[in-house]
Amino acid sequence: MLADYHMHTSFSDDSTYAMEDEIKKAISLGIDEICFTEHVDHGVKTDLNCDYIAYIKEFKRCKEIYKSQITLKLGIEFGIQVHTIDEFQKDFNQYEFDFVIFSCHQVDNKEFWTQDFQKGKTQQEYNEKYYEEILKGIKKYDDYSVLGHLDMIIRYDKAGNYPFEKIKNIVTEILTHVIAHGKGIEINTSSFRYGLKDLTPSKEILKLYQELGGTIITIGSDAHKEEYVGHNISYVKEELKKLGYKQLCTFEKMKPIFHDL
Incomplete structure:
Protein backbone atom coordinates (compact mmCIF):
# COMPACT_ATOMS: atom_id res chain seq x y z
CA MET A 1 0.00 0.00 0.00
CA LEU A 2 1.35 3.36 -1.07
CA ALA A 3 -0.75 6.17 0.36
CA ASP A 4 -0.22 9.91 0.71
CA TYR A 5 -2.35 11.24 3.56
CA HIS A 6 -1.48 14.92 3.67
CA MET A 7 -2.09 16.85 0.46
CA HIS A 8 -3.07 20.43 -0.39
CA THR A 9 -4.56 21.87 -3.56
CA SER A 10 -5.86 25.25 -4.69
CA PHE A 11 -8.55 24.92 -2.03
CA SER A 12 -5.81 25.74 0.49
CA ASP A 13 -4.66 29.35 0.63
CA ASP A 14 -0.99 28.46 0.18
CA SER A 15 -1.34 26.30 -2.93
CA THR A 16 -2.38 26.84 -6.55
CA TYR A 17 -2.25 23.14 -7.45
CA ALA A 18 -5.44 21.88 -9.16
CA MET A 19 -6.94 18.82 -7.49
CA GLU A 20 -7.25 16.94 -10.76
CA ASP A 21 -3.60 17.58 -11.62
CA GLU A 22 -2.56 16.28 -8.21
CA ILE A 23 -4.57 13.11 -8.77
CA LYS A 24 -2.96 12.55 -12.17
CA LYS A 25 0.48 13.00 -10.63
CA ALA A 26 -0.29 10.48 -7.89
CA ILE A 27 -1.53 7.95 -10.45
CA SER A 28 1.65 8.39 -12.50
CA LEU A 29 3.69 7.57 -9.39
CA GLY A 30 1.77 4.37 -8.71
CA ILE A 31 0.19 5.66 -5.52
CA ASP A 32 -2.78 3.57 -4.43
CA GLU A 33 -4.61 6.08 -2.28
CA ILE A 34 -4.49 9.79 -1.47
CA CYS A 35 -6.30 11.94 1.02
CA PHE A 36 -6.79 15.65 0.50
CA THR A 37 -6.34 17.68 3.67
CA GLU A 38 -7.07 21.32 2.90
CA HIS A 39 -6.22 24.03 5.41
CA VAL A 40 -8.62 25.53 7.91
CA ASP A 41 -7.06 27.86 10.49
CA HIS A 42 -9.73 29.72 12.42
CA GLY A 43 -8.50 32.75 14.29
CA VAL A 44 -5.70 33.56 11.86
CA LYS A 45 -6.85 33.43 8.25
CA THR A 46 -10.61 33.40 8.48
CA ASP A 47 -11.11 34.89 5.00
CA LEU A 48 -8.63 32.46 3.43
CA ASN A 49 -9.89 29.17 4.83
CA CYS A 50 -11.04 26.35 2.61
CA ASP A 51 -14.39 26.81 0.85
CA TYR A 52 -15.94 23.57 2.05
CA ILE A 53 -18.78 23.49 -0.46
CA ALA A 54 -16.56 24.07 -3.50
CA TYR A 55 -13.93 21.67 -2.17
CA ILE A 56 -16.37 18.81 -1.60
CA LYS A 57 -18.06 19.38 -4.94
CA GLU A 58 -14.75 19.12 -6.80
CA PHE A 59 -13.71 16.12 -4.73
CA LYS A 60 -16.87 14.22 -5.64
CA ARG A 61 -16.42 15.07 -9.31
CA CYS A 62 -12.84 13.81 -9.33
CA LYS A 63 -13.66 10.73 -7.30
CA GLU A 64 -16.20 9.65 -9.88
CA ILE A 65 -13.82 10.23 -12.79
CA TYR A 66 -10.80 8.45 -11.29
CA LYS A 67 -12.47 5.78 -9.17
CA SER A 68 -11.02 2.94 -11.26
CA GLN A 69 -7.46 4.29 -11.05
CA ILE A 70 -6.94 5.49 -7.49
CA THR A 71 -8.73 5.67 -4.15
CA LEU A 72 -9.56 9.20 -3.03
CA LYS A 73 -10.44 10.17 0.52
CA LEU A 74 -11.89 13.43 1.81
CA GLY A 75 -9.87 14.94 4.61
CA ILE A 76 -9.17 18.27 6.26
CA GLU A 77 -6.33 19.80 8.24
CA PHE A 78 -7.56 21.74 11.24
CA GLY A 79 -4.98 24.23 12.54
CA ILE A 80 -6.40 24.15 16.04
CA GLN A 81 -5.85 26.61 18.85
CA VAL A 82 -7.69 26.12 22.13
CA HIS A 83 -9.75 29.31 21.72
CA THR A 84 -10.94 28.22 18.25
CA ILE A 85 -12.16 24.73 19.14
CA ASP A 86 -15.87 25.63 19.05
CA GLU A 87 -15.52 26.78 15.44
CA PHE A 88 -13.79 23.58 14.41
CA GLN A 89 -16.42 21.50 16.17
CA LYS A 90 -19.13 23.23 14.13
CA ASP A 91 -17.21 22.51 10.93
CA PHE A 92 -16.76 18.86 11.79
CA ASN A 93 -20.41 18.44 12.71
CA GLN A 94 -21.52 19.94 9.39
CA TYR A 95 -19.39 17.90 6.98
CA GLU A 96 -18.52 14.21 6.66
CA PHE A 97 -14.80 13.62 6.47
CA ASP A 98 -12.83 10.41 6.16
CA PHE A 99 -9.84 11.87 7.95
CA VAL A 100 -8.98 14.89 10.09
CA ILE A 101 -5.49 16.10 10.90
CA PHE A 102 -5.16 17.97 14.20
CA SER A 103 -2.31 20.43 13.64
CA CYS A 104 -0.94 23.32 15.62
CA HIS A 105 0.23 26.08 13.26
CA GLN A 106 -0.02 29.00 15.65
CA VAL A 107 -0.63 29.86 19.29
CA ASP A 108 -2.54 32.93 20.49
CA ASN A 109 -3.05 33.78 16.80
CA LYS A 110 0.71 34.14 16.40
CA GLU A 111 2.24 32.05 13.63
CA PHE A 112 5.51 30.15 13.87
CA TRP A 113 6.82 30.67 10.35
CA THR A 114 6.75 34.47 10.74
CA GLN A 115 8.53 34.18 14.13
CA ASP A 116 5.70 36.18 15.72
CA PHE A 117 5.10 33.39 18.23
CA GLN A 118 8.76 32.98 19.16
CA LYS A 119 9.42 36.73 19.47
CA GLY A 120 10.14 37.82 23.05
CA LYS A 121 10.30 34.25 24.37
CA THR A 122 13.22 32.04 25.29
CA GLN A 123 13.68 28.79 23.39
CA GLN A 124 12.38 26.93 26.42
CA GLU A 125 9.30 29.14 26.66
CA TYR A 126 8.15 28.83 23.06
CA ASN A 127 8.85 25.11 22.87
CA GLU A 133 -1.23 24.19 23.42
CA ILE A 134 -1.45 20.79 21.71
CA LEU A 135 -2.05 19.02 25.02
CA LYS A 136 -4.79 21.44 26.04
CA GLY A 137 -6.34 21.14 22.59
CA ILE A 138 -6.59 17.36 22.47
CA LYS A 139 -8.11 17.34 25.94
CA LYS A 140 -10.95 19.54 24.67
CA TYR A 141 -11.36 18.34 21.09
CA ASP A 142 -11.70 14.69 20.10
CA ASP A 143 -12.94 14.64 16.49
CA TYR A 144 -9.62 14.09 14.76
CA SER A 145 -7.71 11.14 13.33
CA VAL A 146 -4.03 11.94 13.83
CA LEU A 147 -1.77 14.66 15.15
CA GLY A 148 -0.04 16.37 12.25
CA HIS A 149 3.73 16.99 12.16
CA LEU A 150 3.88 16.81 15.95
CA ASP A 151 7.23 18.53 16.45
CA MET A 152 6.89 21.04 13.60
CA ILE A 153 8.12 23.86 15.85
CA ILE A 154 11.59 22.52 14.99
CA ARG A 155 11.14 23.84 11.43
CA TYR A 156 11.04 27.40 12.70
CA ASP A 157 13.38 27.25 15.69
CA LYS A 158 16.27 29.52 14.81
CA ALA A 159 18.03 28.56 18.04
CA GLY A 160 18.43 24.96 16.84
CA ASN A 161 16.83 21.75 18.03
CA TYR A 162 15.57 21.97 21.60
CA VAL A 178 -3.75 10.19 21.90
CA ILE A 179 -3.38 6.43 22.32
CA ALA A 180 -6.01 6.21 25.05
CA HIS A 181 -8.52 7.95 22.79
CA GLY A 182 -7.87 5.77 19.75
CA LYS A 183 -6.07 8.45 17.75
CA GLY A 184 -2.78 8.38 15.88
CA ILE A 185 0.11 10.46 14.61
CA GLU A 186 1.41 11.18 11.14
CA ILE A 187 4.89 11.15 9.68
CA ASN A 188 5.18 14.26 7.54
CA THR A 189 7.78 13.98 4.79
CA SER A 190 8.13 17.75 4.47
CA SER A 191 11.09 17.26 6.82
CA PHE A 192 13.20 16.46 3.76
CA ARG A 193 12.41 19.65 1.89
CA TYR A 194 12.90 21.73 5.05
CA GLY A 195 16.37 20.24 5.33
CA LEU A 196 15.79 18.75 8.76
CA LYS A 197 18.20 16.11 10.05
CA ASP A 198 15.45 13.85 11.37
CA LEU A 199 11.97 12.70 10.47
CA THR A 200 8.90 14.70 11.48
CA PRO A 201 8.12 13.77 14.16
CA SER A 202 11.57 12.72 15.26
CA LYS A 203 12.62 9.10 15.59
CA GLU A 204 12.75 9.68 19.35
CA ILE A 205 9.05 10.55 19.32
CA LEU A 206 8.24 7.63 17.02
CA LYS A 207 10.06 5.23 19.34
CA LEU A 208 8.27 6.68 22.35
CA TYR A 209 4.89 6.37 20.63
CA GLN A 210 5.57 2.71 19.94
CA GLU A 211 6.81 2.05 23.49
CA LEU A 212 3.60 3.56 24.85
CA GLY A 213 1.54 1.21 22.69
CA GLY A 214 0.76 3.48 19.73
CA THR A 215 -0.10 1.75 16.46
CA ILE A 216 -2.01 4.27 14.31
CA ILE A 217 0.37 5.97 11.88
CA THR A 218 -0.21 7.70 8.55
CA ILE A 219 2.36 9.09 6.13
CA GLY A 220 1.83 12.32 4.24
CA SER A 221 3.91 14.47 1.92
CA ASP A 222 2.22 17.75 2.89
CA ALA A 223 2.39 18.48 -0.83
CA HIS A 224 1.48 21.93 -2.06
CA LYS A 225 3.27 21.53 -5.40
CA GLU A 226 3.53 18.78 -8.00
CA GLU A 227 7.10 17.80 -7.15
CA TYR A 228 6.21 16.89 -3.57
CA VAL A 229 3.38 14.42 -4.21
CA GLY A 230 4.31 11.12 -2.60
CA HIS A 231 7.76 12.46 -1.73
CA ASN A 232 9.88 9.91 0.17
CA ILE A 233 6.86 7.94 1.36
CA SER A 234 8.46 4.63 0.35
CA TYR A 235 11.62 5.63 2.21
CA VAL A 236 9.65 6.43 5.37
CA LYS A 237 7.93 3.06 5.21
CA GLU A 238 11.35 1.43 5.35
CA GLU A 239 12.34 3.64 8.27
CA LEU A 240 9.21 2.56 10.12
CA LYS A 241 10.18 -1.08 9.62
CA LYS A 242 13.61 -0.35 11.09
CA LEU A 243 11.91 1.17 14.14
CA GLY A 244 9.87 -2.02 14.59
CA TYR A 245 6.54 -0.90 13.18
CA LYS A 246 4.53 -3.52 11.33
CA GLN A 247 1.63 -1.52 9.88
CA LEU A 248 0.50 1.88 8.67
CA CYS A 249 -3.01 3.25 8.32
CA THR A 250 -5.42 4.74 5.88
CA PHE A 251 -8.85 6.00 6.97
CA GLU A 252 -12.47 5.76 5.93
CA LYS A 253 -15.25 7.64 7.68
CA MET A 254 -12.86 8.47 10.54
CA LYS A 255 -11.97 4.80 11.14
CA PRO A 256 -8.39 3.53 10.74
CA ILE A 257 -7.67 0.72 8.29
CA PHE A 258 -4.42 -1.13 8.92
CA HIS A 259 -2.05 -2.25 6.18
CA ASP A 260 1.06 -4.36 6.61
CA LEU A 261 4.27 -2.56 5.83
Missing part, protein backbone atom coordinates in the same frame (compact mmCIF):
# COMPACT_ATOMS: atom_id res chain seq x y z
CA GLU A 128 6.97 24.37 26.07
CA LYS A 129 4.08 26.65 25.14
CA TYR A 130 3.76 24.95 21.74
CA TYR A 131 3.37 21.47 23.26
CA GLU A 132 1.14 22.79 26.04
CA PRO A 163 16.75 18.88 23.56
CA PHE A 164 14.12 16.15 23.45
CA GLU A 165 14.69 15.24 27.09
CA LYS A 166 13.43 18.67 28.11
CA ILE A 167 10.04 18.16 26.46
CA LYS A 168 9.82 14.38 26.79
CA ASN A 169 7.41 14.49 29.73
CA ILE A 170 4.82 16.63 27.98
CA VAL A 171 5.22 14.71 24.71
CA THR A 172 4.65 11.51 26.71
CA GLU A 173 1.48 13.01 28.14
CA ILE A 174 0.30 14.01 24.64
CA LEU A 175 0.98 10.57 23.17
CA THR A 176 -0.57 8.77 26.13
CA HIS A 177 -3.76 10.77 25.65
